[in-house]
Amino acid sequence: MSQAYKEGRKSLLETEAKTVCIDYGIPVTKFALARNEAEAVECAGRIGYPVVLKIVSPAIIHKSDVGGVVVGVKDAKGVRDVYRQILKNVRNHDAKARITGILVQEMAPSSTEVIVGAIKDPQFGPAIMFGLGGIFVEVLKDVTFRIAPITEDEACEMISEVKAYPLLEGYRNTPPADTKAIANILLNTSRLVTDHLEIKELDLNPILVYKNGAKTVDARIILE
Ligand code: ADP
Numbered sequence: 234m235s236q237a238y239k240e241g242r243k244s245l246l247e248t249e250a251k252t253v254c255i256d257y258g259i260p261v262t263k264f265a266l267a268r269n270e271a272e273a274v275e276c277a278g279r280i281g282y283p284v285v286l287k288i289v290s291p292a293i294i295h296k297s298d299v300g301g302v303v304v305g306v307k308d309a310k311g312v313r314d315v316y317r318q319i320l321k322n323v324r325n326h327d328a329k330a331r332i333t334g335i336l337v338q339e340m341a342p343s344s345t346e347v348i349v350g351a352i353k354d355p356q357f358g359p360a361i362m363f364g365l366g367g368i369f370v371e372v373l374k375d376v377t378f379r380i381a382p383i384t385e386d387e388a389c390e391m392i393s394e395v396k397a398y399p400l401l402e403g404y405r406n407t408p409p410a411d412t413k414a415i416a417n418i419l420l421n422t423s424r425l426v427t428d429h430l431e432i433k434e435l436d437l438n439p440i441l442v443y444k445n446g447a448k449t450v451d452a453r454i455i456l457e
């Protein structure tokens with residue numbers, strides 16, 4: 234966060250936001266920042282295929298809107314092709330955007346998606362948000378809030394009180410989601426934003442939840 238302030242940035246890069254998450258015990262996909270194609274291939278080999286490639290640029294907040302995210306890259310040739318393609322997409326969108334590099338990350342298997350967020354209320358301080366991903370948040374606004382810091386009981390209540398909760402209990406071929414892992418993320422997010430009141434907004438979107446564990450695939454942090 235101090236690096237962002239030093240550079241006059243209000244929003245953390247995904248690498249920076251995920252490093253903060255790791256510091257607070259929030260699980261994220263393995264990642265490495267590549268500065269050129271050869272480095273990207275080397276990172277992908279270390280992480281293991283398939284990988285996801287993403288643009289890292291202080292000028293780009295919504296990466297997929299500019300063709301800055303490609304999932305399911307299967308081999309070294311794919312990494313090289315996608316690396317070039319992402320730079321081209323971003324340049325087409327904003328020819329002058331400063332580009333930090335390309336983030337290579339572990340591809341998390343698809344599963345139920347949830348969102349954990351935090352916003353700072355001028356009166357009550359940071360509040361924690363929870364909901365299921367995609368249409369549940371965007372269309373149905375099926376989310377719940379608590380003022381931070383939250384207790385373990387509150388974290389569990391948040392999870393069970395959204396309307397989409399039955400989806401987390403398992404249905405048809407989908408096993409029950411690890412709600413304990415989600416509760417831990419809620420508690421750790423609460424700790425993070427309570428320790429860092431300079432955070433104006435935090436968004437872990439999406440978090441993929443499994444039978445055992447969960448993984449944050451995208452993290453955004455905006456500073457005051
Ligand atoms: P944006 O800045 O557009 O929100 P994201 O990092 O969220 O970019 O990527 C867009 C989408 O790509 C995510 O919502 C998710 O569905 C998918 N995705 C991103 N990273 C991964 C990953 N590591 N594993 C699996 N899917 C991913």
Ligand code: MG
Nearest residue numbers: 438439451452
């Ligand atoms: Mg996202």
